Amino acid sequence: MIKIQHVSKSYRRVDALKDLSLEIPQGSIYGLIGPNGAGKTTLIRILAALLIPNAGLVWFDGEEVSKTPALIQRKVGYMPDFFGVYPDLTSVEYLEFYAGIHGIPRKKQASTVNDLLELVDLSSKRDALVETLSRGMKQRLCLARALVHDPEVLLLDEPASGLDPRARVELRELLRTLQGMGKTIIISSHILLELAEMCTDIAIIQGGQLVLAGDVEQVTRRLDGGLHIEIRVLECVPETTEALKEIEGISNVTSENGDVIQAEFIGDERALHRVLATLITKGIPVVSFAPRSSGGRLEEVFMSITEGGSPS
Amino acid sequence: MTFAALLTKELRLRLRRERTIWVLITYLLVMTLLGFLFISRTSAYNSNSVSTLGLGLYTLLMFVQLFLIMFITPAFTATSINGEKERQTFDLLLCSRLSAFELVAGKLVAGLANALLLIAASIPLFSLVFFFGGVGPAQVFQATLVFVVTAIVVGTFGLFCSTLLKRPPVSIAIAYMFCVIWVITPWLLSFLLQLSAPFNGSVQGSYIFLGNPILAMISTFTFGVGPPIGTVSLFGTSLAPWITYAIINLLLTIVLLLLSTWLVKPYPISRLSRLMEKRPRKGKVAATV
Numbered sequence: 063m064i065k066i067q068h069v070s071k072s073y074r075r076v077d078a079l080k081d082l083s084l085e086i087p088q089g090s091i092y093g094l095i096g097p098n099g100a101g102k103t104t105l106i107r108i109l110a111a112l113l114i115p116n117a118g119l120v121w122f123d124g125e126e127v128s129k130t131p132a133l134i135q136r137k138v139g140y141m142p143d144f145f146g147v148y149p150d151l152t153s154v155e156y157l158e159f160y161a162g163i164h165g166i167p168r169k170k171q172a173s174t175v176n177d178l179l180e181l182v183d184l185s186s187k188r189d190a191l192v193e194t195l196s197r198g199m200k201q202r203l204c205l206a207r208a209l210v211h212d213p214e215v216l217l218l219d220e221p222a223s224g225l226d227p228r229a230r231v232e233l234r235e236l237l238r239t240l241q242g243m244g245k246t247i248i249i250s251s252h253i254l255l256e257l258a259e260m261c262t263d264i265a266i267i268q269g270g271q272l273v274l275a276g277d278v279e280q281v282t283r284r285l286d287g288g289l290h291i292e293i294r295v296l297e298c299v300p301e302t303t304e305a306l307k308e309i310e311g312i313s314n315v316t317s318e319n320g321d322v323i324q325a326e327f328i329g330d331e332r333a334l335h336r337v338l339a340t341l342i343t344k345g346i347p348v349v350s351f352a353p354r355s356s357g358g359r360l361e362e363v364f365m366s367i368t369e370g371g372s373p374s
Numbered sequence: 375m376t377f378a379a380l381l382t383k384e385l386r387l388r389l390r391r392e393r394t395i396w397v398l399i400t401y402l403l404v405m406t407l408l409g410f411l412f413i414s415r416t417s418a419y420n421s422n423s424v425s426t427l428g429l430g431l432y433t434l435l436m437f438v439q440l441f442l443i444m445f446i447t448p449a450f451t452a453t454s455i456n457g458e459k460e461r462q463t464f465d466l467l468l469c470s471r472l473s474a475f476e477l478v479a480g481k482l483v484a485g486l487a488n489a490l491l492l493i494a495a496s497i498p499l500f501s502l503v504f505f506f507g508g509v510g511p512a513q514v515f516q517a518t519l520v521f522v523v524t525a526i527v528v529g530t531f532g533l534f535c536s537t538l539l540k541r542p543p544v545s546i547a548i549a550y551m552f553c554v555i556w557v558i559t560p561w562l563l564s565f566l567l568q569l570s571a572p573f574n575g576s577v578q579g580s581y582i583f584l585g586n587p588i589l590a591m592i593s594t595f596t597f598g599v600g601p602p603i604g605t606v607s608l609f610g611t612s613l614a615p616w617i618t619y620a621i622i623n624l625l626l627t628i629v630l631l632l633l634s635t636w637l638v639k640p641y642p643i644s645r646l647s648r649l650m651e652k653r654p655r656k657g658k659v660a661a662t663v
Contacts, residue, residue: 107465110465110469111469112465112468112469112640113640114640114641114644132471135468135469135470136471138469140465140466140469142462142465142466144462145462146461146462146463146465146466147463148383148387148461148463150386150387150390150391151383151386151387155383155386158379159379159380159382159383160466160470161379162375162376162378162379162380162382162383163376163379163380163467163470163471163472164376164470164471165375165376165471167375168375207466
């Protein structure tokens with residue numbers, strides 16, 4: 063479990079992160095999404111113990127990152143948003159070098175490198191110079207490099223940027239394989255759909271602040287314009303309308319069709335259950351309770367959120 | 375383990391660059407050409423003995439080599455750390471188990487290996503001098519020590535510049551400026567002293583030349599009747615200038631290496647203030663990086 067508590071970071075007069083708090087579950091593929099300059103890279107660099115926040119704390123399984131940076135860096139595999147390769151080395155030499163500086167014994171290096179090349183499907187390019195690899199191959203090689211010391215947590219900064227659709231699919235499959243191996247993966251992107259299809263959890267960051275966080279289903283539902291609820295009651299329509307208006311997350315309550323009341327709802331399934339429970343508790347005779355997606359366009363809503371304001 | 379991995383990578387990358395082989399070829403060609411010109415001119419116009427010719431050739435090659443070492447070595451080390459930052463691979467080194475000292479030492483040794491390769495490659499040329507005679511093995515040993523110390527101190531200063539400065543062209547320029555100032559300043563100062571007071575012609579007691587490579591090199595020559603330059607008193611002991619040169623510059627190297635080690639990891643100032651805070655409480659220097 064990674065806990066980020068009230069973290070702020072500024073570069074001279076620019077605030078990159080402002081009082082950001084998050085909890086990243088173990089074994090998740092956690093997507094950090096936001097437009098360019100939102101603070102994603104700063105957050106990832108703080109998690110990699112490469113930056114010290116001006117305020118706030120980051121905890122990795124109970125260890126505070128700024129106090130034990132070396133220990134944290136052993137647990138973390140970091141892949142920056144640039145290739146960072148030595149073009150005159152071959153793929154094997156490149157991975158052997160990183161295996162060496164991560165303290166992997168020389169006898170074990172060859173097997174580790176072979177396994178990693180197989181994992182990222184680059185075995186056929188083992189003796190090719192890094193500069194001759196395609197962008198997608200370099201990206202996979204960098205991912206193998208981040209995995210060379212078998213870290214518990216992978217920090218991937220914009221790994222899908224500039225990849226063609228096929229390479230993205232391959233990357234997605236690779237991340238799922240890694241998740242299956244028990245690794246926690248934190249991945250950043252400025253494209254919502256790209257993350258929505260590969261992550262289990264998502265946090266939306268805008269201007270250094272957290273806008274929205276939760277599992278993919280919750281977040282996409284909230285971004286998707288929430289739910290449209292149709293409730294049929296026996297009489298009691300005015301009381302039901304009043305009761306609904308008092309519940310958090312409910313808006314646009316209308317009753318145009320006799321005993322049928324319609325309302326918009328934003329919230330998770332527990333909150334939805336509370337809506338129904340509240341009505342029952344108040345003694346309203348609910349005959350049917352039918353939530354359905356209101357059908358908003360995900361990217362449009364995301365764009366409107368990240369341009370300013372909050373979804374709720 | 376981590377140091378060896380870094381050194382292997384550095385040497386691989388350096389020896390695979392075309393530039394390395396061209397520098398080596400140019401270096402040897404310059405030395406050979408100058409040696410050839412000296413021999414042909416001296417043989418044609420002078421009637422000196424063969425040993426005098428050998429001594430003259432040796433003197434010329436020594437100074438050319440010293441000059442080349444001073445102006446090639448910074449290029450090998452002055453971009454080693456900020457070059458990694460520019461290539462955007464530095465963060466990945468920081469995330470590894472490499473300690474700050476291993477990182478700095480690995481880069482320095484790899485850079486110096488290039489300089490030592492040049493010195494080693496020039497040995498066959500110097501063997502020509504033995505053919506003419508007039509130069510003893512002790513003299514060659516002392517001069518080689520001056521070369522090696524010069525390469526180490528210039529290389530370490532280049533590395534220090536690359537740790538301190540963000541842009542590689544700036545760090546190279548500053549490293550070269552250091553070389554020029556290092557060589558010229560004592561001579562300039564002695565000239566100014568001569569203007570203000572008559573100079574007795576001896577370096578004995580004159581501390582302005584203590585770390586100067588030119589004087590150290592001159593002090594290794596024996597023109598038939600012992601060293602031409604007197605001894606220098608250091609820590610109460612009289613030592614030949616090439617020895618004091620080696621001691622002083624190796625001390626300077628250690629200081630530069632420690633500074634580079636401190637500066638290479640992020641937040642050097644806040645780490646220093648944390649260290650100062652810990653010191654009185656714990657009563658000892660805390661382990662760093």
